[in-house]
Amino acid sequence: MRDLDLILQAYEASGGDPDLLKNDRVARLVISGNEVIGLNEIQGISMQAEPLEDGVRVRLEVAPGVQIPQPVHLCFGVIPESGVQRIVSDFDIGDGADVAFTAHCTFPNALEVRHVMDGTITVGAGAHMRYHETHYHGETGGVVVEPLARVQVGEGGSYTSTFSLSEGRAGKVAFQYEVDVAEQGSAELNARVMGYGDDEVLVRETIRLNGVGARGLAKSRIALRENARGEVYGTTEGNAAGTRGHIDCIEIVRDEAIANAVPVVRVTDPQAQVTHEAAIGTVDKKELETLLARGLTEEQAVDVIVRGMLEG
Amino acid sequence: MTEGKTAPLLQVQDLRVAREGHEILRGVDLQVDAGSVHVVLGLNGSGKSTLAYTLMGAGGYTTLGGSILLEGEDITQEPIDARARRGLTLAWQEPARFEGLSVERYLSLGQPEPDRERLLEALEAVNLDRAYLPRYVDEGLSGGERKRVELAAVFAMRPRLAILDEPDSGIDRFTLDDIATLMRRMASEGSAVLLISHRDEVVQIADHASLICGGRIMQTGLPDVICDRYTQYCSPCEQPIVVERGDSYA
Ligand SMILES: Nc1ncnc2c1ncn2[C@@H]1O[C@H](COP(=O)(O)OP(=O)(O)OP(=O)(O)O)[C@@H](O)[C@H]1O
Ligand SMILES: [Mg+2]
Numbered sequence: 090m091r092d093l094d095l096i097l098q099a100y101e102a103s104g105g106d107p108d109l110l111k112n113d114r115v116a117r118l119v120i121s122g123n124e125v126i127g128l129n130e131i132q133g134i135s136m137q138a139e140p141l142e143d144g145v146r147v148r149l150e151v152a153p154g155v156q157i158p159q160p161v162h163l164c165f166g167v168i169p170e171s172g173v174q175r176i177v178s179d180f181d182i183g184d185g186a187d188v189a190f191t192a193h194c195t196f197p198n199a200l201e202v203r204h205v206m207d208g209t210i211t212v213g214a215g216a217h218m219r220y221h222e223t224h225y226h227g228e229t230g231g232v233v234v235e236p237l238a239r240v241q242v243g244e245g246g247s248y249t250s251t252f253s254l255s256e257g258r259a260g261k262v263a264f265q266y267e268v269d270v271a272e273q274g275s276a277e278l279n280a281r282v283m284g285y286g287d288d289e290v291l292v293r294e295t296i297r298l299n300g301v302g303a304r305g306l307a308k309s310r311i312a313l314r315e316n317a318r319g320e321v322y323g324t325t326e327g328n329a330a331g332t333r334g335h336i337d338c339i340e341i342v343r344d345e346a347i348a349n350a351v352p353v354v355r356v357t358d359p360q361a362q363v364t365h366e367a368a369i370g371t372v373d374k375k376e377l378e379t380l381l382a383r384g385l386t387e388e389q390a391v392d393v394i395v396r397g398m399l400e401g
Numbered sequence: 402m403t404e405g406k407t408a409p410l411l412q413v414q415d416l417r418v419a420r421e422g423h424e425i426l427r428g429v430d431l432q433v434d435a436g437s438v439h440v441v442l443g444l445n446g447s448g449k450s451t452l453a454y455t456l457m458g459a460g461g462y463t464t465l466g467g468s469i470l471l472e473g474e475d476i477t478q479e480p481i482d483a484r485a486r487r488g489l490t491l492a493w494q495e496p497a498r499f500e501g502l503s504v505e506r507y508l509s510l511g512q513p514e515p516d517r518e519r520l521l522e523a524l525e526a527v528n529l530d531r532a533y534l535p536r537y538v539d540e541g542l543s544g545g546e547r548k549r550v551e552l553a554a555v556f557a558m559r560p561r562l563a564i565l566d567e568p569d570s571g572i573d574r575f576t577l578d579d580i581a582t583l584m585r586r587m588a589s590e591g592s593a594v595l596l597i598s599h600r601d602e603v604v605q606i607a608d609h610a611s612l613i614c615g616g617r618i619m620q621t622g623l624p625d626v627i628c629d630r631y632t633q634y635c636s637p638c639e640q641p642i643v644v645e646r647g648d649s650y651a
Contacts, residue, residue: 401501
C-alpha cells in the first residue's frame with residue numbers, strides 16, 4: 090500500500106511512532122486525502138468514516154464511563170503537492186469517559202494544499218478529553234490549515250487541546266475555536282506555532298464559562314520571524330458565579346515579522362473573574378542575558394528560548 | 402602579552418557606571434586572584450548587583466569611565482557572550498525563568514562539551530536530587546530551587562571566574578557550610594569566585610573581602626578586618642565615609 094507507507098513516513102518525520110499505528114490495541118484512524126487507509130476500533134470506541142468528495146466525514150464515539158488506556162491515534166495527510174482535505178468530524182465523549190487523542194497532520198510536499206478540520210466535540214458530564222495535535226507542513230509554506238472546532242464541555246468535564254507546529258513552515262493557519270463550559274467544567278486551549286517566510290498565523294479562540302465554577306485557560310505561544318504575521322484574538326467570558334478564566338499570550342517577533350494580540354475579557358456575573366496577560370516583542374532581556382552569560386551566541390540563545398516556549 | 406601571565410584574574414580600575422542617567426558605581430577598584438574566593442559585602446542599595454551586572458556586561462548600564470581587565474585583557478567594551486567564552490559567568494540575584502527548558506538542558510548549556518556526570522555532580526553540590534533533571538526551569542520551581550539550579554549551572558560550567566550575586570538569599574537549609582563547601586570545591590577546580598552578599602557571616606569563607614558603600618569599594622583586606630568594619634560601622638548612610646581604597650591584602 091503505497092499511500093499508507095508514504096503517510097507513515099510523513100507521520101514518523103513529524104515525530105509520530107509508526108509502531109503505534111500497527112498496534113491493534115491502539116485505536117486509530119489514518120486518512121490520506123479523502124481516503125481512509127487505516128481504521129482500528131477498540132473496546133469502548135466506535136468510529137465511522139465516510140468519504141466525501143474533498144475529504145472524510147468522521148463520527149467517533151467513546152462509550153460512557155470508559156477509560157481508554159492509550160491515546161487514540163489520528164493521522165491525516167495529503168501527500169501530493171496540491172489538494173483539499175476536509176475532515177468533518179463529530180466527537181462524542183460519553184459521560185464519565187476518559188480519553189486522549191494524538192493527532193498528526195502532515196503535508197510534506199505541499200505547494201497548494203488546504204486542510205480543514207471542522208470538528209464538533211461534545212464532552213459529557215464528568216468526562217475528560219485531551220487532544221494533542223502536531224502539524225508538519227514541510228518547508229515550502231504552501232499549506233492553508235483551518236482548524237475549526239465547536240466544543241461543549243459538560244458538567245464537571247474537562248477538555249484540553251494542544252496544537253503544535255514547531256518544525257517547518259506554518260503556511261497559513263487560521264484557528265477558530267469556540268468552547269462552552271458547563272458547571273464545574275474546564276477547558277484549556279494551547280496553541281504553539283512557529284512561522285517564517287510569509288507565513289500567517291491567525292488564532293481566534295472563545296471560551297464561554299457558562300456554569301458555576303467553570304474554568305478556562307487560553308494560552309498561545311507564537312514565534313515569528315522574517316515576514317511572518319501573527320494575530321491572536323482571545324475571548325473569555327465569565328458568565329456565572331465562581332468562574333475563573335485566563336488568557337495568556339506570548340508572541341516573539343524577529344526580523345520584519347508583525348504580531349498583534351487582542352484579548353477580550355468579558356464578565357456578566359459579579360462573582361466571575363477573567364484575567365489576561367499578553368507579551369509581544371523580542372525575547373525577554375534577562376532570559377537572553379542569562380544564556381549569553383553561559384557562553385551561547387545571541388542566535389543560539391534566542392533559539393533555546395523560542396524552542397522552549399513552543400515545546401513547554 | 403607578558404603582563405598577562407602575572408596579571409590578576411580580574412582587575413577593576415576606577416569603574417564608574419550609570420543607569421538611566423544616575424551614577425551608581427562611582428569609582429570601583431577591585432582585584433580578584435585566580436582560584437580565590439573574594440567576598441564583596443555591602444548594604445541594600447550599595448551597588449553590589451550593579452557591579453555584578455556590569456562585570457558580566459549586562460545591558461542597561463553606561464560605563465562612564467574606568468576599566469575591567471580579565472587576565473590582563475581589557476574587556477570593558479566586550480559583550481556578555483564574549484566575556485562568558487573567556488570563562489566569566491554570573492548567577493543572578495533573581496534568576497530568569499524559562500518555559501519549556503528542562504533543568505538538564507539548562508545545566509548543560511554552559512558546558513564546553515556534554516558531560517552528564519558533571520550535571521549530576523552539579524545538582525548534588527547544591528543539594529538537589531536527579532529527579533529535578535526533567536523539570537522545567539519555569540515558574541514550577543520555587544525561588545530557592547531556582548537559585549540552586551542557577552548555582553549548579555555555574556558549577557557545571559567550570560568557569561574561570563564566577564560572580565554570585567547573593568547566592569544564599571532565599572535558600573533555606575543551604576547553610577553557610579554548604580556554600581563554603583561549594584566555593585571550596587570550585588576553587589579547588591581552579592575557579593575563582595566573586596561572592597556578593599549583605600550577610601557578614603559569608604566573609605568566613607573568603608580569602609579576601611571588600612566593603613562596598615555608595616557605589617565605591619571603601620576597603621579591601623582580610624576577611625576578619627572587613628567583617629568587623631562592616632558590622633561595627635556600616636549603617637545606611639546618605640554620604641559614604643570616604644576612606645582609602647585598595648588596601649593591600651597583606
Ligand atoms: N534606574 C535607576 N535609576 C536610579 N537609581 C537606580 C536605578 N537602578 C538602580 N538604582 C539605584 O542604584 C543603587 C544600587 O542598586 P543595586 O541593585 O546595585 O544595589 P544592591 O547593593 O545590589 O542592593 P540589594 O542588597 O538590595 O540587592 C540603588 O540605590 C538603586 O536604587
Ligand atoms: Mg542586589
